[in-house]
Amino acid sequence: KNQVEQSPQSLIILEGKNCTLQCNYTVSPFSNLRWYKQDTGRGPVSLTIMTFSENTKSNGRYTATLDADTKQSSLHITASQLSDSASYICVVSATGGGNKLTFGTGTQLKVEL
């Protein structure tokens, strides 16, 4: 069964600090992996997409990594800001069979002063 597990479940950090969120998956055959940011009360918004051949991709202060061998991805947030407080959801796509998506349950990040 395809699964996506994220850790930690929740995280509190001080403004300006860095943090790393983890995503482990067992989705096969792998197509791509996306990180979405979901602000409270809003719909998720895509941050990055990682394909099989990509190891690292940045989007401003967000950097995603992918290790296709160990089936792990991480999202690193640099110099956090209060506006980074949100849920971060890892979504993995499988090829074939309607390109099914498997969602993680998210990491709830809170950035405090």
Place this chain on the structure above:
Amino acid sequence: EAQVTQNPRYLITVTGKKLTVTCSQNMNHEYMSWYRQDPGLGLRQIYYSMNVEVTDKGDVPEGYKVSRKEKRNFPLILESPSPNQTSLYFCASSLSRPAGELFFGEGSRLTVL
């Protein structure tokens, strides 16, 4: 502005009273889908549509119906709502396939008493 619009955003109803949540996108996307989001369970797919008149069940389709008569619209129908359908619902669309970037609506919070 490119967007996915859901209505209503908030709804309180009673058991058994049929309701429809509308979803409309203005990006000419082929793929549309519905998700429910519950605490601790993440986003779960209800139904999806690869194109007009093409719909299929997701992971939790029981108690829901959909239709795709026009490319831009994908309404979610609850024929006889029950309290276990109390949830936050999201509609999403993608250009051509679910592995592409999903654009989410703002969500519809439904309470069934």
